[in-house]
Amino acid sequence: MALMPKRMKHRKWFRGRLRGEAHRGNTVSFGEYGLQCLDLGWITARQIEAGRVAATRALAGEGKVYIRIFPHKPVTSTPEETRMGKGKGEPEFYVATVKPGTVLFEIGGAPFAKAKKALARISHKMPVNCRLVERKHKI
Amino acid sequence: MDLLVIKVEKREKLGSRECRKLREAGRIPVSLYGLERPQLSLSIERDYAHEIFDKQVHLVDLELNGEGQQALVTDVQFDALGDEILHVDFSRVQRDKPVTVQVAIDYEGHAKGIADGGVVNYVENDLEVECLPRHIPDKIVVDVTSLGLGDNLAISDLTLPEGVKALADAETVIVTVAFPTAAEPSDGDGEEDDETVGAAPTAPKAEDEE
Numbered sequence: 148m149a150l151m152p153k154r155m156k157h158r159k160w161f162r163g164r165l166r167g168e169a170h171r172g173n174t175v176s177f178g179e180y181g182l183q184c185l186d187l188g189w190i191t192a193r194q195i196e197a198g199r200v201a202a203t204r205a206l207a208g209e210g211k212v213y214i215r216i217f218p219h220k221p222v223t224s225t226p227e228e229t230r231m232g233k234g235k236g237e238p239e240f241y242v243a244t245v246k247p248g249t250v251l252f253e254i255g256g257a258p259f260a261k262a263k264k265a266l267a268r269i270s271h272k273m274p275v276n277c278r279l280v281e282r283k284h285k286i
Numbered sequence: 287m288d289l290l291v292i293k294v295e296k297r298e299k300l301g302s303r304e305c306r307k308l309r310e311a312g313r314i315p316v317s318l319y320g321l322e323r324p325q326l327s328l329s330i331e332r333d334y335a336h337e338i339f340d341k342q343v344h345l346v347d348l349e350l351n352g353e354g355q356q357a358l359v360t361d362v363q364f365d366a367l368g369d370e371i372l373h374v375d376f377s378r379v380q381r382d383k384p385v386t387v388q389v390a391i392d393y394e395g396h397a398k399g400i401a402d403g404g405v406v407n408y409v410e411n412d413l414e415v416e417c418l419p420r421h422i423p424d425k426i427v428v429d430v431t432s433l434g435l436g437d438n439l440a441i442s443d444l445t446l447p448e449g450v451k452a453l454a455d456a457e458t459v460i461v462t463v464a465f466p467t468a469a470e471p472s473d474g475d476g477e478e479d480d481e482t483v484g485a486a487p488t489a490p491k492a493e494d495e496e
Binding site for chain 1: 344366400
């Protein structure tokens with residue numbers, strides 16, 4: 148089951164405009180390796196789920212997958228063959244908005260080679276460019 | 287423990303615009319404070335800043351106008367992508383007074399519990415320790431090879447260097463080899479969801495939207 152909000156204050160949102168870089172959620176915090184987004188974009192709940200499944204299978208029971216993003220934003224669409232007017236369409240799916248620097252997924256408890264393979268599999272499912280990052284130690 | 291000698295220059299012009307120019311010129315703005323003496327705005331070469339972080343150097347010798355000053359690396363700020371160092375904080379230290387620092391834990395080996403299907407969970411990646419500045423270790427090496435399924439290591443199991451005291455509770459677990467919790471991945475449609483832990487508390491909130 149794809150992720151979606153439990154309840155919403157407003158069913159339909161403006162599309163908004165993406166700009167800037169991620170100043171939060173941009174460090175590997177739970178696992179040892181992470182997949183960092185390099186672009187601005189929307190990641191749908193289905194894409195997140197596809198990434199999770201791909202990573203789980205690549206890890207083959209070893210390690211743990213952490214999802215660091217959540218699809219909060221509803222996206223609406225109007226049905227085909229619809230005449231102009233009649234208002235905004237109905238929510239069709241949910242997306243997570245991501246900025247350069249956002250850590251999308253993390254993997255913990257797996258050796259580097261396996262984590263790298265799993266994160267590469269996830270990146271193939273993502274609509275944005277990604278790269279592997281390692282956890283940084285505090286100083 | 288390394289004592290890195292870094293030549294610093296005083297920053298005459300302050301502010302974000304000047305800092306940006308400084309970074310473009312290959313230098314990093316730094317601050318030095320502590321011991322109830324005035325704060326100084328300084329700059330160092332970029333290579334030194336990266337060396338500090340990459341080698342996990344805690345204690346440095348800042349050389350300003352020919353005078354040395356021992357200082358502790360207190361904070362390192364990165365850009366959004368985590369590539370470039372933007373700023374470094376140094377705090378003055380007294381040689382005979384203990385300091386509190388975060389020291390990296392370096393896990394070595396392949397836990398034998400993994401072969402039985404266990405998942406290694408590195409609970410702590412850094413350890414807060416108290417020691418004299420000259421005793422600060424670069425890292426604490428922990429061998430996890432002997433950990434079987436269901437085993438764990440606590441801070442009390444660590445052998446810390448002489449003069450170094452861990453501040454956290456001795457019973458605090460730093461690494462565990464947990465039992466596998468999920469069933470084998472199913473064949474088809476991505477219905478398995480037990481192995482995934484969503485990190486909801488840290489997920490970006492909706493205020494990111496314009």
